[in-house]
Amino acid sequence: MDIYWLFFWVLLAICVVLYMYTRQVVNVVEDGNFLSFQKTYMVVYLLAMGGDWFQGPYVYALYQHYGMSSHQIDILFVAGFGSSMIFGTFVGSVADKFGRRFNCVLYGILYILSCITKHFPHFTILLVGRFLGGIATSILYSAFESWLICEHHKRGFNGDLLGILFSRATLGNSLTAISAGHIAQTFADRYGYVAPFDLSIVTLVMMIVAIMYTWNENYGDSQSTITVSFGKAAEAIKQDPKVLMLGLVQSLFEGAMYTFVLEWTPALSNPNSDKSIPHGLIFASFMVAVMIGSSVFKLLTKVRTIESFMRFVLLIAAMSLAVPVVLPDHTNVVFMAFCVFEMCVGIFWPSLGTMRGSYVPEQVRSTVMNFFRIPLNLIVIVLLIQNLKIKVVFTCCVCFLLLATVCQHILHRFASKLPKKEVSEAEDEKPMLEV
Numbered sequence: 001m002d003i004y005w006l007f008f009w010v011l012l013a014i015c016v017v018l019y020m021y022t023r024q025v026v027n028v029v030e031d032g033n034f035l036s037f038q039k040t041y042m043v044v045y046l047l048a049m050g051g052d053w054f055q056g057p058y059v060y061a062l063y064q065h066y067g068m069s070s071h072q073i074d075i076l077f078v079a080g081f082g083s084s085m086i087f088g089t090f091v092g093s094v095a096d097k098f099g100r101r102f103n104c105v106l107y108g109i110l111y112i113l114s115c116i117t118k119h120f121p122h123f124t125i126l127l128v129g130r131f132l133g134g135i136a137t138s139i140l141y142s143a144f145e146s147w148l149i150c151e152h153h154k155r156g157f158n159g160d161l162l163g164i165l166f167s168r169a170t171l172g173n174s175l176t177a178i179s180a181g182h183i184a185q186t187f188a189d190r191y192g193y194v195a196p197f198d199l200s201i202v203t204l205v206m207m208i209v210a211i212m213y214t215w216n217e218n219y220g221d222s223q224s225t226i227t228v229s230f231g232k233a234a235e236a237i238k239q240d241p242k243v244l245m246l247g248l249v250q251s252l253f254e255g256a257m258y259t260f261v262l263e264w265t266p267a268l269s270n271p272n273s274d275k276s277i278p279h280g281l282i283f284a285s286f287m288v289a290v291m292i293g294s295s296v297f298k299l300l301t302k303v304r305t306i307e308s309f310m311r312f313v314l315l316i317a318a319m320s321l322a323v324p325v326v327l328p329d330h331t332n333v334v335f336m337a338f339c340v341f342e343m344c345v346g347i348f349w350p351s352l353g354t355m356r357g358s359y360v361p362e363q364v365r366s367t368v369m370n371f372f373r374i375p376l377n378l379i380v381i382v383l384l385i386q387n388l389k390i391k392v393v394f395t396c397c398v399c400f401l402l403l404a405t406v407c408q409h410i411l412h413r414f415a416s417k418l419p420k421k422e423v424s425e426a427e428d429e430k431p432m433l434e435v
Contacts, residue, residue: 003332004281011288011339018295019171025299034157038165040214041148045169046176047207048104048140051111053180054200057283062193066121076123076130077262078381083134085377091138093230093367100147100366101217107139108208115197115204142369149357149365150218162357163301166350170294174287174346181283233367242359245411246352247372252404253314253348255379256321256397262384263393264338267324268331282335286342293346306351307412313351314408317344318401324394355411 063073094103110132117129152162184196237244268277300309323337360368379400383393 002278004278004285004335007336007339008281008285008288011285011292015288015292015295018292018299022295022298025302033155034161037151037155037157038168041151041165042169042172044104044207044210044215045144045148046172047203047210048107048144049173050176050180051108051200051204051207052137052140053177054184054196054203055115057181057184057279058188058193058196062118062197063126065193066126068123068126072123074384076126078384079127080130080134080137081258081377081381081384083131084138085134085374085381087135087138091135091143091366091370093233093364093370096146096219096364096366099217099219100143100150101211101215103139103143103366104147104211104215105208107136107143108204108211110139111136112201112204115201118194118197138370138373141373142366145353145356146366146369147215147218149353150362151216152357153362154218159357163306163350163354164298166353167294167297170297170346170349171291173349174291174294177287178284181280185280230367232361233364233371236361236364236368237371240359242411242414243361243368245407245414246355246359247368248407249310249314249404249411250352250369251372251375251379252400252407253317253352254373255376256317256400256404257345258376258380259383259393259397260321260338260341262380263390266390267328267394268335268338270331285335285339289339289342290346293343293348294350295346296343297347297350300347305412305415306355307408307415310348310351310355311405311408311412313344313347314401314405317341317348318398318405320344321394321397321401325391325398328391 060073063076068076091103091106094106114129114133114136117125117132120126148165149162152165184199187195187199237247264282265277265279268282300306320337320341324334327333356365356369383396388396
């Protein structure tokens with residue numbers, strides 16, 4: 001049996017066993033109100049992520065199909081990350097001032113416009129689409145989470161349920177990614193590379209309708225101007241070292257993660273072979289590994305604090321991305337190491353969301369989250385434009401993850417100095433904090 005198929009079935013078996021085990025071990029008392037709230041959020045969130053996943057595998061392929069050169073494609077990708085970096089903090093403040101629900105609808109509109117530009121094989125139009133997509137991505141990774149945390153606190157749900165919800169969202173996102181990949185492949189084979197973007201448009205329209213009919217609006221500080229929100233967010237980061245360390249962990253880990261997304265294909269490809277690697281199967285394996293991570297997260301939270309165990313998760317992530325540096329010619333070993341890294345990603349997402357729910361002030365939550373997307377996008381842009389050798393790129397990723405481990409250790413030390421009662425009170429009062 002091919003190593004990729006073998007490892008996929010092994011991962012799938014582990015995923016199923018862990019999922020069934022966690023259902024028995026992690027006993028969560030949930031009332032009907034919470035389950036209804038969870039469904040309301042998950043439907044919208046998974047539609048939002050589905051709109052993104054439909055596009056992902058075909059952006060590069062569509063640009064190639066339109067005859068864009070490698071240099072033009074690099075410019076288009078840099079434009080997307082640059083747009084997210086420059087406008088990200090601004091749209092975060094828009095969410096805090098004008099409403100997270102409004103910002104999530106704006107995400108759908110901007111991404112739909114970005115998808116429409118994919119119908120035109122003209123560099124300038126595609127460049128505009130990348131700018132719009134970059135802004136939309138900033139909203140996707142801040143406004144939805146900000147809405148969820150605020151609404152969770154507003155409705156008085158137990159703080160422990162927030163981590164469970166994030167874990168289920170990670171699991172659902174992985175399933176959505178796998179399903180979207182298969183559906184997009186079918187449509188691309190039948191109708192061409194632009195078809196997945198049309199699927200994305202339909203999905204995003206459904207998401208907007210669902211938001212309009214099922215979500216309430218919530219805000220950060222609606223009385224402040226955007227400039228004042230910037231100042232408050234900067235002050236929150238300056239005054240609370242836990243927020244600073246958490247933001248640095250976010251930037252460093254996600255910088256390494258997005259770089260990995262761009263580099264795993266060449267890292268697993270054999271330059272001496274004409275046979276291409278099974279991209280779809282490898283991607284499915286990665287998503288199953290993420291689901292394993294989401295189950296591991298639930299188990300870890302039963303025995304250790306998130307601040308504590310995330311130090312070791314980040315260290316394992318660094319070790320896994322060191323494999324293509326140390327053993328670049330052993331593609332099977334590299335593939336297994338990449339799966340371990342994706343498990344760490346599955347633990348990272350619910351962990352980060354839960355910690356942000358505890359430490360980041362409610363009034364400027366989206367602004368603070370997007371502040372730390374600036375260094376994240378800068379990391380990816382610098383690595384993209386330098387045209388570095390793949391070994392150097394992964395060495396940089398390892399360094400980022402080791403720095404993230406150090407930041408997480410510092411965060412753990414700050415958090416461990418707080419009495420448990422004080423931490424609990426801080427979580428309950430965080431939405432009302434004045435920055």
